[in-house]
Amino acid sequence: MAALIAVLVVLTSCSAPPEAGRADGPAAFTEFGPITLASGKEPMITARVAQWNQQHPDEHVTLIELPRGSDNQRQQMIQNANTKSDAFTVLNMDCVWTAEFAAHRWVQELPEGSFPLRDMIRQTVDMGRYRERLYAVPWSSDGGLLYYRTDLLTAAGIRTPPTTYAELKRQCDTVLALPDAKGVACYAGQFDEYEGLTVNATEFINAAGGRVIDRSGVPTTDTPEARTGLDLLVDWYADGTIPRNAITFKEEQGRQAFVAGKLLFHRNWAYLYNTASTPSRTNVVIGKFAVAPLPGFTGPGTSTLGGHNLGISTFGKNKGTALRFIQWFTSEDIQRRNLADAAEAPTYAALYGEPELVRRYPYLPALEQSIQQAIPRPSTVRYPDVTAAIQSRVYAAMTGATTSEDALAGLQKDLTHILEN
Known part of the structure; x- marks a missing residue:
């Protein structure tokens, strides 16, 4: 009985309010215009933002480069959220941050039907969920x-x-x-x-x-x-x-x-x-x-399991554009290019089996096995x-x-x- 009570206490203490991080419904994604992407510095991301801006001049993305080190990046994102600032729109997050950001209502719940999640490796998608709801979408994965x-x-x-x-x-x-x-x-x-x-x-x-x-x-x-x-x-x-x-x-x-x-x-x-x-x-x-x-x-x-996800700040503006940008950035085509340019591990299972990609990147079969069998951090x-x-x-x-x-x-x-x- 004592052991059972201890388990119940821990489970209760780990639970966040049922509606933590809940989106504001479809209306949250009806505004379009300039947005920002808060991310660590990486040449590939800079190149992708430039590519988007060339194709979408009316929905310009400004890259806000955060300090090196994931701890420093997370801290800046939290500081932005605590002040309810709209300076950050899209957040490039370590895959393990989802629970914290969703529970504190720092990121918006995302419409699952807007993404081809079934084509992605399940473990990578699960890292973007909190309490069975989607708050972030994987654009890269990784395995040891x-x-x-x-x-x-x-x-x-x-x-x-x-x-x-x-x-x-x-x-x-x-x-x-x-x-x-x-x-x-x-x-x-x-x-x-x-x-x-x-x-x-x-x-x-x-x-x-x-x-x-x-x-x-x-x-x-x-x-x-x-x-x-x-x-x-x-x-x-x-x-x-x-x-x-x-x-x-x-x-x-x-x-x-x-x-x-x-x-x-x-x-x-x-x-x-x-x-x-x-x-x-x-x-x-x-x-x-x-x-x-x-x-x-x-x-x-x-x-x-490693990797990064994209989420939308609860306090950001033009969330319709933010949703479009995440759809584009997490697409199979862009992930194929990221693999070629920066060895970013894709989240689409099909890419690991393409003969031409395996020929160019011989480590892909071992990497797919690593990701498929990976165990997430707590x-x-x-x-x-x-x-x-x-x-x-x-x-x-x-x-x-x-x-x-x-x-x-x-x-x-x-x-x-x-x-x-």
């Missing part, structure tokens, strides 16, 4: 991939990449004993104390059958499965499987290490494929690497507090400040307190 050095594996007589963590460790032991592997470390992901650590840690925990927060909204970190996942991550850092400097790695630091030939295996997103295939003074892996799905404990693992209104707690506890365990067992027990208490308040 395992990049590996084909030349070094071949030199060691290894024909296929690992599908399990144990296999990865054995292959490292074999390859790193070769003279050609001097100065090469085994494995790295993103382990600095930021969002990337949440992503990487939850992938290890999920692969072991654990969950940070279950589907009913209850924290479940103090479990044997979660312990198995975190233990491996901690052990790998302690024994050097993960190099010491990787504790400072974000995506870019890991990318630099991989293309410089300093890593045998590297977990990163799809964007790395293009950059690792582009000649540069520091790139030594061109033609010497490939990708595979992330490993797990008994077979292929599970990625954390969907909660208090996500910023949740991810901060995960980062703090996991970082402490990896650096030896605490044990995995104590870190997960502490995280269980942290998350229970966050979700109850």
Whole structure:
């Protein structure tokens, strides 16, 4: 009975008002004219906005470039919403922000019939929903991939990449004993104390059958499965499987290490494929690497779902134009171009099977598998507090400040307190 009451308390505390973020009906999308797009700086987005403006001179979109870093971008969007400013019309949001923005009525509910959602990968669409309603539409997705050095594996007589963590460790032991592997470390992901650590840690925990927060909204970190996942991550850092400097790695630091030939295996997103295939003074892996799905404990693992969605600010003007712009920006044709120009992972399932695209982008089959099997980060209104707690506890365990067992027990208490308040 006590356990049942605890579950009910958490579920109740996670619920937002039933009408949170509700649109104002069809009238919300009947005004047309100039709008703004609030987004992080990215050349591809700048190019797409210019393309739209050339085709729609009467519905001009002004790009408002936000600071680098998703946390800074989110904060500016929240500040704009708290003042009920109409400065932002369309918001380019991390896919995990939907619950928070919808529950606080910062974004408008969108008409589902206005988008070809059935043609998109279901997991990507679900990240734009809150309480079964649509508040954002995906224009890009992403899934973690395992990049590996084909030349070094071949030199060691290894024909296929690992599908399990144990296999990865054995292959490292074999390859790193070769003279050609001097100065090469085994494995790295993103382990600095930021969002990337949440992503990487939850992938290890999920692969072991654990969950940070279950589907009913209850924290479940103090479990044997979660312990198995975190233990491996901690052990790998302690024994050097993960190099010491990787504790400072974000995506870019890991990318630099991989293309410089300093890593045998590297977990990163799809964007790395293009950059690792582009000649540069520091790139030594061109033609010497490939990708595979992330490993797990008994077979292929599970990625954390990435990507970005477009939503409409509740306080923006000309929402009819905003809706049209989102329809255009999230269309299959534009996503095909984004794949070509910036390696942005599309959300349309059909694009992953086009023979010409697969020929040009050999990583697409592995990426589709990664996205299809991905597990989203916890969907909660208090996500910023949740991810901060995960980062703090996991970082402490990896650096030896605490044990995995104590870190997960502490995280269980942290998350229970966050979700109850």
